[in-house]
Amino acid sequence: MKANRPKRDVHPDLARERLKCNFNIEEVTNIIDGGKDKTLERKKIEDIALNNGACLDEIPDECLSIKERYENAIRKSCIYSNIVRNEMLEITGMENFESPVLRRTADAFFKDISPFMLHLGMFVPTLIGQSTPEQMAEWLPKALDMKIIGAYAQTELGHGTFIRGLETTATYDPDKEEFVLHSPTITSYKWWAGGLGKTANHCVVMAQLYTQGECHGTHLFIVQIRDLDTHMPLPGIKVGEIGPRMGFSSADNGFLGFNSFRIPRQNMLMKHAKVEKDGCYVKSAKHGKLTYGTMVFIRVTLVSEMSFNLSKAATIAIRYSAVRRQTELRPNEPEPQILDYPTQQHKLFICIATAHAFQLTSKWLWDTFQAVMADVRKGNVDALPELHALSSCLKAVSTSDALSHIEQCRFACGGHGYMLSSNLPFIYSFVAATRTYEGDYTVLLLQTARFLVKAWEQAESGNNVTPTVAYLNRTANTKRVVWDNTHEGIIQSFQAIAAGKIGQCVRSIRDRIKSGMDYEDAWLMTTVQLVAAAEAHCRAVLVNTYWNEMIRLTKSSSANVKTVMHQLAVLYLMYWALEKTGDLLKYSSVSKQDLDDLQRRYEELLAALRPNAVSLVDAFDLRDEILHSSLGSYDGCVYERLMEEAQKSPLNAEPVNPSFHKYIKPLMQGKL
Ligand SMILES: CCCCCCCCCC/C=C\CCCC(=O)SCCNC(=O)CCNC(=O)[C@H](O)C(C)(C)COP(=O)(O)OP(=O)(O)OC[C@H]1O[C@@H](n2cnc3c(N)ncnc32)[C@H](O)[C@@H]1OP(=O)(O)O
Numbered sequence: 319m320k321a322n323r324p325k326r327d328v329h330p331d332l333a334r335e336r337l338k339c340n341f342n343i344e345e346v347t348n349i350i351d352g353g354k355d356k357t358l359e360r361k362k363i364e365d366i367a368l369n370n371g372a373c374l375d376e377i378p379d380e381c382l383s384i385k386e387r388y389e390n391a392i393r394k395s396c397i398y399s400n401i402v403r404n405e406m407l408e409i410t411g412m413e414n415f416e417s418p419v420l421r422r423t424a425d426a427f428f429k430d431i432s433p434f435m436l437h438l439g440m441f442v443p444t445l446i447g448q449s450t451p452e453q454m455a456e457w458l459p460k461a462l463d464m465k466i467i468g469a470y471a472q473t474e475l476g477h478g479t480f481i482r483g484l485e486t487t488a489t490y491d492p493d494k495e496e497f498v499l500h501s502p503t504i505t506s507y508k509w510w511a512g513g514l515g516k517t518a519n520h521c522v523v524m525a526q527l528y529t530q531g532e533c534h535g536t537h538l539f540i541v542q543i544r545d546l547d548t549h550m551p552l553p554g555i556k557v558g559e560i561g562p563r564m565g566f567s568s569a570d571n572g573f574l575g576f577n578s579f580r581i582p583r584q585n586m587l588m589k590h591a592k593v594e595k596d597g598c599y600v601k602s603a604k605h606g607k608l609t610y611g612t613m614v615f616i617r618v619t620l621v622s623e624m625s626f627n628l629s630k631a632a633t634i635a636i637r638y639s640a641v642r643r644q645t646e647l648r649p650n651e652p653e654p655q656i657l658d659y660p661t662q663q664h665k666l667f668i669c670i671a672t673a674h675a676f677q678l679t680s681k682w683l684w685d686t687f688q689a690v691m692a693d694v695r696k697g698n699v700d701a702l703p704e705l706h707a708l709s710s711c712l713k714a715v716s717t718s719d720a721l722s723h724i725e726q727c728r729f730a731c732g733g734h735g736y737m738l739s740s741n742l743p744f745i746y747s748f749v750a751a752t753r754t755y756e757g758d759y760t761v762l763l764l765q766t767a768r769f770l771v772k773a774w775e776q777a778e779s780g781n782n783v784t785p786t787v788a789y790l791n792r793t794a795n796t797k798r799v800v801w802d803n804t805h806e807g808i809i810q811s812f813q814a815i816a817a818g819k820i821g822q823c824v825r826s827i828r829d830r831i832k833s834g835m836d837y838e839d840a841w842l843m844t845t846v847q848l849v850a851a852a853e854a855h856c857r858a859v860l861v862n863t864y865w866n867e868m869i870r871l872t873k874s875s876s877a878n879v880k881t882v883m884h885q886l887a888v889l890y891l892m893y894w895a896l897e898k899t900g901d902l903l904k905y906s907s908v909s910k911q912d913l914d915d916l917q918r919r920y921e922e923l924l925a926a927l928r929p930n931a932v933s934l935v936d937a938f939d940l941r942d943e944i945l946h947s948s949l950g951s952y953d954g955c956v957y958e959r960l961m962e963e964a965q966k967s968p969l970n971a972e973p974v975n976p977s978f979h980k981y982i983k984p985l986m987q988g989k990l
């Protein structure tokens with residue numbers, strides 16, 4: 319079903335906004351995309367995927383039943399996969415199946431989520447990261463060609479965070495050279511895996527490996543769960559969907575139980591550890607946590623995913639705010655555009671800056687990830703703890719910040735932001751899940767904290783520490799940093815806050831141990847502070863990386879692009895400095911006067927950015943098909959679209975609903 323979209327003239331308010339722009343939008347788009355060639359490639363791919371209108375729906379997703387929504391999502395997933403397989407991968411190259419462009423175009427097809435998302439998002443990366451070359455040759459081509467469709471089944475009903483506590487067992491039987499998968503309890507049922515409920519015919523399963531009578535901890539196995547022809551669950555498999563949830567409505571998140579289900583020995587993913595034919599277990603020579611690799615990979619990709627989602631929300635809210643007028647400031651004067659209110663600018667401009675901060679940081683994180691993985695392939699795992707610490711905190715903070723900024727975008731759109739047709743509730747509920755999945759916020763920050771405490775102890779004893787915590791070598795023994803309101807000064811203050819908080823955690827742990835606690839209890843009692851310290855470290859990394867990358871990427875930009883990119887980065891620094899005034903007062907010499915000055919400069923910066931606001935979101939270059947929003951379309955025809963979407967409500971299909979005759983009328987007549 320293709321929907322025809324009427325072409326409309328651009329709303330005069332938006333047209334006027336665009337005339338005010340003083341920088342080259344395309345140059346900024348190129349920076350966000352990672353270069354002019356990347357922008358051209360993206361546009362070419364978007365044209366292929368979206369120009370034929372296959373992504374559009376006649377009936378909005380939200381007006382469909384759960385079953386219809388799933389079926390429509392499958393229909394479109396198949397169309398989309400075919401386009402990816404036949405046309406898009408030819409341009410990106412097969413090896414770039416995880417290209418952000420594919421994610422971006424997928425969003426035009428799915429207002430919610432594709433049931434195939436986890437196939438490409440986690441199943442395929444697990445095959446790549448965890449298989450031997452022979453296994454890769456066997457499974458990967460089939461997976462990329464959609465001959466098999468997979469899910470990632472790790473979490474169980476009883477355990478998500480604590481992977482070592484998973485209960486599914488895989489017991490090796492050397493006589494038959496098979497593993498026997500079993501779910502011994504109700505809590506051992508796999509739970510949550512996207513695409514598992516109704517779509518996947520294969521999945522990667524994490525299970526406790528038993529061989530020669532010994533448990534060797536969790537390992538990954540590839541398991542066929544459904545017949546490829548009939549799609550019926552195989553004997554010994556109990557599989558289904560987990561039921562309605564806050565978002566992810568079309569992802570058929572599933573449950574899965576095994577009743578002594580047998581798989582060949584070759585189905586254990588054996589890149590890092592293996593079981594020989596006779597049942598002998600050979601441990602990973604490199605690092606015990608390499609089986610967690612897919613999680614690290616997704617945590618890394620989520621930072622750019624957050625930038626993308628935030629840029630969508632910011633585009634919707636800023637275009638709407640340029641069109642929406644509300645409240646007379648002075649009698650008989652026209653009502654201002656709500657974007658003219660500094661409070662509105664305060665809600666929204668930080669969203670643009672944060673989308674840039676996450677995008678530039680995500681590219682840097684991706685390069686770091688690639689470099690560490692290249693080392694791991696050569697047998698050097700020295701940088702793995704730092705990568706784990708970094709990807710954990712950046713995943714936690716970027717998802718959490720994106721979520722609260724997206725909610726601000728919804729607030730900024732008043733009542734209309736609450737409409738599903740605005741798309742803001744969908745974006746919000748999608749991003750709300752990211753704070754939990756792939757490692758809960760608190761849990762991941764505590765992982766980073768473990769690394770930071772060790773780094774602190776090294777720095778304290780005069781040893782050099784790894785690059786992302788190098789600031790500890792400078793600041794570990796400093797009481798308070800001297801406040802300086804330049805960007806360098808603000809970045810150093812964030813580093814001083816992080817160092818101060820980590821140091822305080824170390825002292826708290828030591829004091830508690832001195833007073834008789836064992837290390838575990840002392841750590842536990844300090845976890846509220848440890849989470850705050852890891853967050854502070856992450857903010858220090860973010861401000862530093864964003865600033866450095868912005869300078870590097872704008873070196874050859876035109877003067878006005880340099881200025882506007884610089885303004886956004888300064889806004890980001892100031893916003894967070896003002897959010898953290900308590901910490902600044904504690905760990906720097908900042909005075910009340912300095913903070914008042916900072917507040918004034920921040921407000922001036924909002925005013926300076928105001929004329930470019932609409933063009934800055936135009937620079938995200940998000941097509942209307944991707945935005946799916948009655949409030950955010952390029953033409954700004956908000957009211958027409960709201961009315962048009964309202965007409966599609968199933969309740970408007972008939973002038974009188976049958977419930978009137980069945981219930982209301984009898985009630986009115988006293989006949990009920
Ligand atoms: C086309 C591409 C598209 C991309 C699109 C992106 C969008 C995708 C949409 C996807 C939608 C949904 C996906 C959802 C998928 C999932 O949620 S899958 C399930 C994910 N589950 C989790 O993340 C669980 C979180 N828990 C953990 O990670 C671990 O259990 C935890 C780290 C908390 C602890 O693990 P333990 O095994 O108990 O480890 P410990 O004994 O505590 O630690 C020992 C040391 O090992 C270090 N460690 C832990 N993990 C790692 C790692 N990954 N790498 C390196 N090191 C690690 C840990 O810090 C300890 O170190 P220390 O002893 O302190 O030195």
Ligand SMILES: Cc1cc2nc3c(=O)[nH]c(=O)nc-3n(C[C@H](O)[C@H](O)[C@H](O)COP(=O)(O)OP(=O)(O)OC[C@H]3O[C@@H](n4cnc5c(N)ncnc54)[C@H](O)[C@@H]3O)c2cc1C
Nearest residue numbers: 470471472473477478479510511512751754755756757760
């Ligand atoms: C939409 C969605 C999609 C998902 N997709 C998949 C998938 O495809 N495959 C898959 O395997 N899984 C998937 N998951 C599961 C997801 O990875 C887990 O839900 C997540 O890792 C959190 O684990 P949990 O649910 O066990 O939470 P819990 O660990 O039970 O957390 C509950 C609370 O306890 C706190 N807590 C837990 N442990 C600690 C601790 N050590 N210290 C301090 N506080 C702690 C947490 O901070 C949290 O506040 C998905 C989840 C969602 C919501």
